[in-house]
Amino acid sequence: MLRDITIGQHFPGDSALHNMDPRAKLVLTLVYIIMLFVASNPIGLGISIVLVFGLYLLAKIPLRLIGKSLKPIIPIILFTAVLNVFFVTGESEPLVSLGFLHIYREGIDYAVLIVVRIICIIAGTSLLTYTTSPIVLTAAIEQLLRPLSKLKFPVHELAMMMTIALRFIPLLIEETDKIMNAQKARGAQLDSGTLMQRVKALIPVLIPLFISAFRRADELAMAMECRCYHGGEGRTRLKELRMSGKDVWLTVAAVVVFVAMGMSNFLWK
Amino acid sequence: MSEFVRVEHLSYIYGQGMPDETIALDDVSFSIEEGQFVGIMGATGCGKSTLITHFNGLNRPTKGHIYIGGEDLWADPGDIRRFRFLVGLVFQYPEYQLFEETVYKDIAYGPRNMGLSEAEIDQRVRRAAEFCGLSDASLQKSPFELSGGQKRRVAIAGVLAMEPKLLVLDEPAAGLDPEGRDTILGQIKAWHKETGSTTILVSHSMEDIAKYADRVLVLNSGKVAMYDETAKVFARAPELLELGLSVPEVTKVFLQLRQWGLDIPVDVYTVPYAVKTILAAKEGM
Ligand SMILES: Nc1ncnc2c1ncn2[C@@H]1O[C@H](COP(=O)(O)OP(=O)(O)OP(=O)(O)O)[C@@H](O)[C@H]1O
Ligand SMILES: [Mg+2]
Numbered sequence: 001m002l003r004d005i006t007i008g009q010h011f012p013g014d015s016a017l018h019n020m021d022p023r024a025k026l027v028l029t030l031v032y033i034i035m036l037f038v039a040s041n042p043i044g045l046g047i048s049i050v051l052v053f054g055l056y057l058l059a060k061i062p063l064r065l066i067g068k069s070l071k072p073i074i075p076i077i078l079f080t081a082v083l084n085v086f087f088v089t090g091e092s093e094p095l096v097s098l099g100f101l102h103i104y105r106e107g108i109d110y111a112v113l114i115v116v117r118i119i120c121i122i123a124g125t126s127l128l129t130y131t132t133s134p135i136v137l138t139a140a141i142e143q144l145l146r147p148l149s150k151l152k153f154p155v156h157e158l159a160m161m162m163t164i165a166l167r168f169i170p171l172l173i174e175e176t177d178k179i180m181n182a183q184k185a186r187g188a189q190l191d192s193g194t195l196m197q198r199v200k201a202l203i204p205v206l207i208p209l210f211i212s213a214f215r216r217a218d219e220l221a222m223a224m225e226c227r228c229y230h231g232g233e234g235r236t237r238l239k240e241l242r243m244s245g246k247d248v249w250l251t252v253a254a255v256v257v258f259v260a261m262g263m264s265n266f267l268w269k
Numbered sequence: 270m271s272e273f274v275r276v277e278h279l280s281y282i283y284g285q286g287m288p289d290e291t292i293a294l295d296d297v298s299f300s301i302e303e304g305q306f307v308g309i310m311g312a313t314g315c316g317k318s319t320l321i322t323h324f325n326g327l328n329r330p331t332k333g334h335i336y337i338g339g340e341d342l343w344a345d346p347g348d349i350r351r352f353r354f355l356v357g358l359v360f361q362y363p364e365y366q367l368f369e370e371t372v373y374k375d376i377a378y379g380p381r382n383m384g385l386s387e388a389e390i391d392q393r394v395r396r397a398a399e400f401c402g403l404s405d406a407s408l409q410k411s412p413f414e415l416s417g418g419q420k421r422r423v424a425i426a427g428v429l430a431m432e433p434k435l436l437v438l439d440e441p442a443a444g445l446d447p448e449g450r451d452t453i454l455g456q457i458k459a460w461h462k463e464t465g466s467t468t469i470l471v472s473h474s475m476e477d478i479a480k481y482a483d484r485v486l487v488l489n490s491g492k493v494a495m496y497d498e499t500a501k502v503f504a505r506a507p508e509l510l511e512l513g514l515s516v517p518e519v520t521k522v523f524l525q526l527r528q529w530g531l532d533i534p535v536d537v538y539t540v541p542y543a544v545k546t547i548l549a550a551k552e553g554m
Contacts, residue, residue, distance in 0.1 A: 011288045064286060181327045182366035185358040186427060187350065187382030204378065207368035211413075 009170075010133050017059040018131045021247045022140035028254045029128045036117050039261040041268035045116045047261050052123045059131050069126045070119060077118050084111035134166035143241060156232025164220070172213060179208045272339075273303040273467045274324070274435060279333035281319055293319040295491040297333070301469070301484075306461055308482030308499070309471045312513040316491040317471045318361060321437045324469075325356035337435065354383050357433030361440050363424035367412040372403065372423050375412050379431040390430075397430035400460050402452060418449045425453070429460060436461070437469040442477065450474075454481060475517045479503060479538040487512065500536035519543045 012018070017025075036048055056063055070077070090106030097103075129137070142159035149155040180190060183204045190201050243251075281294040293316045301307050309317050322328045323335055326342050326349040335342045342352055357379075360366070369375035376397055380390045398408060401422040407415070412423050425441060438457065442450040454470075458481050461468045472478050478485055478499070485502040487495040489512050495502050503509070506516045506524055516524075516538070523537045523546075533550055537543045 013288075062286070062288065178360070179366055181322065182358075182360050182363065183378075184327060185325055185353060185360070186379035186431065187353050189350065189382075204366075204368045208366055212365055 009129065011061060011130050012133070013060055013131065015059045015131070016246060016250065017055060017127075019246075020131075020250055021241060021243045022132050022136045023144055023241060024243065024247050024251050025128055025132060026137070026140050026144065028251065029124055031258055032124050032254075033121055035258045035261045036120055039264050040113060041264055043268050044261045044264035045113065045120075047257060047264065048120050049116065051257055052120055052127065055127055056123070059127065061127065061130050065130070066119075066123045066126070070122055073118070073122065077115055080118070081111040081115050084114055135163060138163040138166065139237065139241065156235070160232075168213075168216070171216070172209070175212055176205065176209055179205050179212075271303050272300050273305075273337070274301040275336040276300065276323075277334045277336070279320075279323065279335065280331050281316075281323070281328060282331045283319075285331060293491055294323075297488075297491070297493055299486060299493060299496050301467060303467055304465050306458070306468045306470070306481055306483045308478035308485045309469060309488065310473065310475070310478055310485065310514060311488035311494070313473075315488045317488055318439055319491075320488065321358065321439055321469065321471060324435065324437055325353050325358050327358070354431055355433060356435045356437060357428040357431050359425050359428045359436075359438040359441055361443065363428075363441075364417060364420035367420060367423060367427075370411060371409050372398075372412050372415070373408040375423055376408075376427045376430050379427055383431060393430045393432065394426075397426040400429060400456055401426040402456060418445050421445070422453065425457075432464065433466060435467045435469070437471075439471045440473065441470070442472070442474070450477070457481075475503075475515050475520075475538075479517045479520075487514070500538060503538040504536040506535075 032048070032051075035044075039045060039048065053063065056066065085103055085107045086101050088104060088107035088110045089102070090104035092105060094102035094104050095108075132140075138159045141162065142155055145153070145155045145158070180188075184190065188201055188204055190198070190205070192198075193201065277298050279294055279297040280292070283291045283293055297316075297320065309320070311317055319328065323330060323342075324337070329343060329346075337352060337355060342349065367375050369378065373394060376394045377390050380393050385393070394408075395405075398405075403419070403422055403426060407419070412420060415423065421441070425438070428436070436457075441457065442453050445453065454477055457468070457470070460466070470478070470481060482499050484497065485495070485499050486493065487502060487509070494512055495505065495508070503516050503520050506520060509516055515521075519540055520535075520538050523533055523535065523543065526533055527535060531550070533546060537546055
């Protein structure tokens with residue numbers, strides 16, 4: 001059950017998207033999210049949906065995974081949609097009136113807009129992590145933030161912390177799963193009872209989990225020290241990031257699509 | 270003897286439908302008689318741990334059925350907790366699951382979840398602790414003060430205290446010194462003899478399997494490669510070697526002797542039996 005969490009997961013592959021420069025991917029994903037908020041009309045949203053789905057096909061990642069990564073936030077999506085449908089008022093006559101609740105056309109428009117935006121944001125950012133390994137991703141962040149190190153900002157340390165955190169997430173999930181299984185085998189009831197009972201039932205899981213997390217952190221620190229890790233100064237990389245010709249073309253294509261998304265605002269009134 | 274465990278066409282797939290799905294078990298069928306001691310062996314990653322987490326319903330079969338004491342485990346998914354008490358599972362490296370302030374409380378965790386009376390819990394904890402070689406004095410210690418091997422005993426005692434009808438152990442002796450191995454496994458065997466509980470032991474050590482198991486199940490890439498009496502399985506040494514497994518050292522010696530033309534049986538897998546065979550052969554000369 002815990003293993004069903006797909007956020008932040010990586011699926012190795014050999015598509016153009018997998019091999020693309022991570023810095024370009026990261027920046028383009030950010031721009032994509034911004035454009036989702038700029039393009040608030042059916043044409044723009046249509047383009048953004050087609051773009052995301054097209055890229056999933058290009059990366060050969062099953063579309064089913066979008067559904068999977070959306071699953072945990074379905075309640076949030078439904079909640080915002082319902083809120084918008086009922087509480088956004090418009091100038092025209094309400095479409096439906098149920099007592100004190102009025103549903104306006106604008107409300108429905110707005111609800112659809114928000115739902116599409118959330119889905120596209122999740123699908124887009126998931127695609128970034130699906131196709132980029134955490135190590136490469138943090139390397140990209142480190143390079144993009146490098147100018148900040150002139151201002152004495154600890155860029156390398158931040159990137160290293162992110163790498164370690166990202167690496168620990170799947171480990172901790174696996175560990176939690178194991179410990180939960182072991183306690184369930186001894187009759188622990190983790191998913192029923194009152195809130196108080198559930199919190200109490202978690203103690204047998206949390207204590208071993210903390211102990212093992214500290215142990216792992218300790219071992220990692222020791223291993224890093226044994227290899228003479230001393231921070232970012234003078235450190236080189238095995239694989240330098242380089243933009244290839246293909247990356248440039250992909251970036252140009254993405255920018256064209258983004259411009260189209262922005263222009264759609266003028267086409268649609 | 271009656272059948273206690275039956276596994277029918279069991280398949281299990283990790284991450285089904287994901288790009289990285291793994292078929293961990295593929296159409297596994299076998300059954301275990303009540304009171305038997307069964308060894309499970311197979312190369313790393315062949316699905317042993319996955320198989321045993323099915324016995325108490327921690328994993329739900331992707332396909333197939335499991336019957337414990339004639340009852341289908343998943344007939345009523347809401348009632349699965351009942352089987353947690355019927356089937357005791359000791360995981361690989363169980364020492365990492367300890368959490369209580371004292372050893373006593375940790376061993377009592379399972380029985381307490383069963384809703385037993387204090388008196389019954391106390392009696393069970395003491396019995397299980399004694400079986401696992403834990404002294405009365407150590408019962409009041411914190412489990413985190415103990416050595417790895419002692420922690421392991423506490424974790425095993427925690428499962429024994431539930432007095433399960435089916436006891437399943439995943440490599441209970443991994444990473445222990447030779448004496449620690451023999452002690453723990455000997456205690457498990459003693460428990461098996463005294464309570465008559467059906468026992469399943471997963472192990473990478475051919476010697477341990479040879480010494481304790483009545484029957485052996487050999488898994489290979491999620492499929493049942495062999496399931497037979499211990500002697501018959503070890504008699505198929507060449508096949509075992511092909512599966513990346515081995516046979517006990519004595520069996521290797523006897524195989525070599527046979528290759529050199531001596532007329533001796535092939536199913537020799539324990540040292541006492543080997544001694545007897547050699548003595549018999551000597552008489553015959
Ligand atoms: N949580 C999981 N998610 C995905 N795949 C898994 C998971 N656990 C196990 N597997 C895969 O299932 C297969 C069987 O694993 P399992 O742990 O059952 O092997 P094992 O026989 O117990 O090995 P070992 O002797 O090393 O303990 C392996 O190929 C493994 O990679
Ligand atoms: Mg295992």
